[in-house]
Amino acid sequence: MNNLLDIYQRLTNHYGTRNWWPAETPFEVIVGAILTQNTNWKNVETAIFNLRQKNALTTDAILQLDLETLEQLIRPSGFFRQKAQRLQLFCLYLQDHYAGSLDALFAQKLDLVRDELLRLKGIGPETADAILLYAGRLPSFVVDAYTNRLFGRLGILSGDEKYADVRDLFMSQLPKDIQLYSEYHALIINHCKQFCRKKPLCPGCPCADICLEKQPN
DNA sequence: GTCCAGGGCCTAC
DNA sequence: GTAGGCCATGGA
Structure with a gap:
C-alpha cells in the first residue's frame, strides 16, 4: 500500500x-509565490490587488516602477523591502535571459529551470517548486x-x-x-x-x- | 500584548 | 553544515 x-x-x-493556485496568470503565480513567503495569504491578496489596480502584474510594469513605489504597493504582504527587490530581480532576470517570456523559461528541462531559479536571490526551494509547478506546469x-x-x-x-x-x-x-x-x-x-x-x-x-x-x- | 502566517538570507560558530 | 537573528504586516 x-x-x-x-x-x-x-x-x-x-x-x-x-x-490551485489562486491566480489569473502564470506571472501572477510567481508574484504570489514570492509575496507569500512566511506571510498570511490574506495579506498577499491585498498586495496583489494593489498591483492589479496599477496594472503592475507584468514584468515590464514591475521593472518600470521605482523601488519605493513597488514597496508601498506590496507593503501589506510584509517584508516589503526585500520582496520588492526580489520581484524586480526576477523580472530583470526574465527580461535579460528570456526576453521576458515565461514560456521560454519553462520550455527547458525541470531540473535546469529549478537550478536557475534557486540561483536567484530570494527564491529558495519552496518558492522555486511553487513556481515550477503552478506557473510552469512542471512536475515538482x-x-x-x-x-x-x-x-x-x-x-x-x-x-x-x-x-x-x-x-x-x-x-x-x-x-x-x-x-x-x-x-x-x-x-x-x-x-x-x-x-x-x-x-x-x-x-x-x-x-x-x-x-x-x-x-x- | 502575544502568536502566527503557503520562507529565505546572512552571519557566527 | 547548521543554529539563530533578521526581515514586517495584519488578523486571531
Missing part, C-alpha cells in the same frame, strides 16, 4: 478538487511548513528531514503527475488551515483523524 497516495485519496474524498512537488506539520503528525515525517528529503520522499512514492502534485499541496494547505492552526503540534488536534477516518469504504 502506498501511504502517501492513500492519504491523498482521503483528502480528496473529504475536500474535493481545489483547482512543493513542500511547505504545513506539509511537515501534517505528515509529522501522521508519523510519516520525524521533523528532522531537510527540504530535499521530504520532496524526494513524495516524488519517489507518487506518480509524476502535475495535477496530482498541484492538488496534493493545495489539499494539505486547505486541511491545515482548518485543523492545524497551532505549531508545531496542537494537542488533540483532529487533523490526523480527519484524513484517517474518511476512508472510501
Whole structure:
C-alpha cells in the first residue's frame, strides 16, 4: 500500500478538487509565490490587488516602477523591502535571459529551470517548486511548513528531514503527475488551515483523524 | 500584548 | 553544515 497516495485519496474524498493556485496568470503565480513567503495569504491578496489596480502584474510594469513605489504597493504582504527587490530581480532576470517570456523559461528541462531559479536571490526551494509547478506546469512537488506539520503528525515525517528529503520522499512514492502534485499541496494547505492552526503540534488536534477516518469504504 | 502566517538570507560558530 | 537573528504586516 502506498501511504502517501492513500492519504491523498482521503483528502480528496473529504475536500474535493481545489483547482490551485489562486491566480489569473502564470506571472501572477510567481508574484504570489514570492509575496507569500512566511506571510498570511490574506495579506498577499491585498498586495496583489494593489498591483492589479496599477496594472503592475507584468514584468515590464514591475521593472518600470521605482523601488519605493513597488514597496508601498506590496507593503501589506510584509517584508516589503526585500520582496520588492526580489520581484524586480526576477523580472530583470526574465527580461535579460528570456526576453521576458515565461514560456521560454519553462520550455527547458525541470531540473535546469529549478537550478536557475534557486540561483536567484530570494527564491529558495519552496518558492522555486511553487513556481515550477503552478506557473510552469512542471512536475515538482512543493513542500511547505504545513506539509511537515501534517505528515509529522501522521508519523510519516520525524521533523528532522531537510527540504530535499521530504520532496524526494513524495516524488519517489507518487506518480509524476502535475495535477496530482498541484492538488496534493493545495489539499494539505486547505486541511491545515482548518485543523492545524497551532505549531508545531496542537494537542488533540483532529487533523490526523480527519484524513484517517474518511476512508472510501 | 502575544502568536502566527503557503520562507529565505546572512552571519557566527 | 547548521543554529539563530533578521526581515514586517495584519488578523486571531
